[in-house]
Amino acid sequence: MDFVYAPGKNHLFIPGPVNIPEQVIRAMNRNNEDYRSPAIPALTKSLLEDIKKIFKTTTGTPFMIPTTGTGAWESTLTNTLSPGDRIISFLLGQFSNLWITQQQRLQFDVDVVESEWGQGANLDILASKIAADTEHTIKAVCIVHNETATGVTNNMAAVRRILDDNKHPALFLVDGVSSICALDFRMDEWGIDVALTGSQKALSLPTGMGIVCAGPKALEASKTAKSVRAYFRWDDYLKCYELGTFFPYTPSIQLLYGLRAALDLIFEEGLDNVIARHSRLGKATRLAVEAWGLKNCAQKEEWFSDTVTAVVVPPYIDAGEVVKSAWKRYNLSLGLGLNKVAGKVFRIGHLGHLNDLQLLGCLAGVEMVLMDLGYPVKLGSGVAAASAFLQNTIPMIPSRV
Ligand SMILES: Cc1ncc(COP(=O)(O)O)c(C=O)c1O
Structure with missing residues (x-):
């Protein structure tokens, strides 16, 4: 029998349904x-x-x-x-x-x-x-x-x-x-x-x-x-x-x-702050993707989404395997590529009830999965790029100022 239980929290990074506060x-x-x-x-x-x-x-x-x-x-x-x-x-x-x-x-x-x-x-x-x-x-x-x-x-x-x-x-x-x-x-x-x-x-x-x-x-x-x-x-x-x-x-x-x-x-957070948080999480994700040497499915900056990033994998990797392996080994849920981009992209959802350190956990997981599947990624490269940006831009938690 397959046991569903895994200790700690599931890292839910599909682009909906998302984490509930x-x-x-x-x-x-x-x-x-x-x-x-x-x-x-x-x-x-x-x-x-x-x-x-x-x-x-x-x-x-x-x-x-x-x-x-x-x-x-x-x-x-x-x-x-x-x-x-x-x-x-x-x-x-x-x-x-x-x-x-x-x-x-x-x-x-x-x-x-x-x-x-x-x-x-x-x-x-x-x-x-x-x-x-x-x-x-x-x-x-x-x-x-x-x-x-x-x-x-x-x-x-x-x-x-x-x-x-x-x-x-x-x-x-x-x-x-x-x-x-x-x-x-x-x-x-x-x-x-x-x-x-x-x-x-x-x-x-x-x-x-x-x-x-x-x-x-x-x-x-x-x-x-x-x-x-x-x-x-x-x-x-x-x-x-x-x-x-x-x-x-x-x-x-x-x-x-x-x-x-x-x-x-x-x-309480402020709608503008919510939007700014998504903008930072989106940018941090894209910096990690760049550091891994991978491409964003969105071809131009003007179209980059701050709620979901579809990451294009090299042809010798099946993006479906990235998603499967993330869930099986790291309790990390990523989004599958759908229809025309099935197998070619996996998706990182960065929307809703989410913060910087949660995102860094996801990015660390993605790096390990990529390495598992034979992609020559330097562990920590994406996390370093994302955290350098986040550390520089993270505001105080409004209710704790
Ligand atoms: C942009 C967009 N529109 C519509 C839908 C369909 O919504 P639902 O699955 O809740 O019916 C989705 C689902 O992910 C979506 O991402």
Whole structure:
């Protein structure tokens, strides 16, 4: 029999689900409650207000849906679009790929703009398609802010500029699953019509809550959109908001309390500090990769992701073996390469509830695995590069200054 037990903590470095803070685990360790008692609407109201802060919106309407990121995608699309609508969607990795498959299943006319995996969304093509579309046949632009499969971050402000320069009314629909609450994200400033995330990513909660935030133009579109919607109808939620009951179906009480605790921690650290921490962890990881003599799958600095780094291995190593061996020998969980980059990259997730010394532990583990698999790495090289940077830039813990 295989024993799962390994002493000490598992080093969880997949790009979601991520480590959950003890405070959140404790907040969720509770019995079920009557979700129609006065306590839950009061809690929910505070959550809906605070969610807006992490999306950086004052005009958006958030929905907390019992689902995952995939359901949040579906909620976004079916509430705003009609079958046959022409939409532009960028394909740059497995998650944008899956979103496009969903868009096709929902019978939109998807104009796919593909990039080599490791590159960002091709915004020159977007600009020419938008400029050519004087009849406004394009109803939406769908984009994954941070492609988790390749560690590529796209420039949302640039997408907005293209739409504005052409006075184009297409809806701007953004997957922020591996970005919101970790990367700089500004729903209102970037004129995003719908943004979405999932609880198991930077919010550092268990999986199970999809959070969708709809701006005024998207809510307006939802009144006339003709896609079939049943479970995901926004108007069911809006009716409950008016009644002060908030949920059209049973929410997870534990996740609501967990979200309260998670948001409290984020605000205690300060959202800007959270984003700065991710930026430092991302940079430290990239310095280690460079010191190992390996390449980042993201081909240019402008696309480097501060939440996940996909590391390209030399052709004589199977990246799947890196992941397998890390887990078997070092109790370290790394992300697999997916689809087109399977076997070619492994991924280090550096998002959510994570600090500098945890990251250094992961980097030390990766070095040992690489050596195990015959890659000529100098033990300590990546750790030295990362820790030199971290030591120089680490701020005091705000609550301990
Ligand atoms: C960018 C992105 N979008 C969507 C998803 C799908 O989310 P879920 O697996 O929660 O359905 C993921 C999952 O990792 C993701 O990384």
